Structure formats: structure tokens, C-alpha cells
Amino acid sequence: MTNNNQDMATRIATDLLAIKAVTLRPEQPFAWASGIKSPIYTDNRLTISYPAVREHIAIGLAELIKQHFPAAEVIAGTATAGIPHAAWVAAKLELPMIYVRSKPKDHGQGRQIEGQLAAGAKVVVIDDLISTGGSVLKAVTAAQNEGATVLGVCGIFSYELAASTTNFAQAGIPFYTLTNYTALVETAINSGSIDAKNRELLHQWRRDPEHWGK
Numbered sequence: 001m002t003n004n005n006q007d008m009a010t011r012i013a014t015d016l017l018a019i020k021a022v023t024l025r026p027e028q029p030f031a032w033a034s035g036i037k038s039p040i041y042t043d044n045r046l047t048i049s050y051p052a053v054r055e056h057i058a059i060g061l062a063e064l065i066k067q068h069f070p071a072a073e074v075i076a077g078t079a080t081a082g083i084p085h086a087a088w089v090a091a092k093l094e095l096p097m098i099y100v101r102s103k104p105k106d107h108g109q110g111r112q113i114e115g116q117l118a119a120g121a122k123v124v125v126i127d128d129l130i131s132t133g134g135s136v137l138k139a140v141t142a143a144q145n146e147g148a149t150v151l152g153v154c155g156i157f158s159y160e161l162a163a164s165t166t167n168f169a170q171a172g173i174p175f176y177t178l179t180n181y182t183a184l185v186e187t188a189i190n191s192g193s194i195d196a197k198n199r200e201l202l203h204q205w206r207r208d209p210e211h212w213g214k
Helices: 003-018 044-049 051-068 082-093 134-145 162-171 181-191 196-207
Strands: 022-024 040-042 074-078 097-100 122-130 149-158 175-180
Touching: 003 022, 003 044, 003 051, 003 149, 003 175, 003 181, 022 181, 044 051, 044 122, 044 149, 051 082, 051 149, 051 175, 074 082, 074 134, 082 097, 082 122, 097 134, 122 134, 134 149, 134 162, 149 181, 175 181, 181 196
Parallel strands: 074 097, 074 122, 122 149, 149 175
Antiparallel strands: 022 040
16 A cells, blocks of 8 residues: 555544544444444445545545546446445546446336446446445446446445455456555554554454454
């Protein structure tokens, strides 16, 4: 990671912690719907309510795309959390935007993709959060099924779970995020919002979330 990317990771992590879009609570873990106990809770939808934070995100995502996917022709947002960020990024890059539903509509023309997507168009998909990558990769597949060439995925935050690395590799799709779990933990410790004694406990979750806390 370059110094600029490290600075961005710290800035976005600081933003997410400040607006409580991400909360770390290792000693009172959250219960996910899947049954997994987690020391972290993430709701990046909150970012749209903070102009300065969403501007930092839009600038960062635009820079990621220019750095890694300079041939991008269309910006795609995942429904629903990726849509506003895709719109702001598309505006900054002066590129067309589409969005991808989680499944095709059950009425009308039954579209899964909204907006104009030409066959062969080079697309970058934007999501707010990467956990295992399963949901955003479904959006990638939907765009590919419409004839698009998906260059990659960009997101705000990644849990850095091994499953995401495996799933993206199997799909042959590169992905990049503005910040990640490691940067978030270090930022929280450096700011004093989390005690450094919890660092290893937090990273144990990232390495084995299914068995953490059991």
C-alpha cells in the first residue's frame, strides 16, 4: 500500500469511527443474523448523511478507479447501499452510471440492471462493504450476463476475511477498498477509543469469525 493509500485508509477509518458507521466492541460482541459473534458492527449507509465524509469517500473511490481501472467506461452501484456512492463517483469521473438490483424485478420488463449498458462496456462496480464478497459478485455476474466487461470492484470498507480473497480470486475479479479492518483497528487504538490490549482479540475474529468467542 502506498503512502497516499495508507493516508486515505486512515482518513476514511477515522471518518467511519467518528460518525459511528463502524463500531468496535470486543468485550460486548454483536450477534449477526448468521449467528456469528462479532466485535464489529458496520452501517456504512450512515455516510450519506455527512457531506464531508461522503466527499472524502467519493474522492477516494474516484482515485482508486483512476489508479487501478483507468479504462473504466461505466460506474455501477449495487442496490441499495452502493447506489449513492456510485452516483457521486460517476459525477466526479464524468462517466455514465448504472445500478444493479439484488435480483430482477418481478414486474414490468424484469430488469436487474437500471440505466444504459452497452455490450462490451468496461464497468467498475461500487459497493459500500466487502465481507465475503458474495453479494457484490452477484452484481458482477449480472453485469457480465448483459455483455459488460467488469474490470473490478471498489468499496468503502473490507473486513479482510479470507473468504472474500478466495471468492474474488475464483471469480477472476480484482477488488480494492478505501479502508479495511486492520486500518480501522489501528486507527481506533491510536485514537484511544479501543484499548491496545484488545488488538489481538480483534484480529482473532478476522482470522476465524465463525469460531470467535465460542
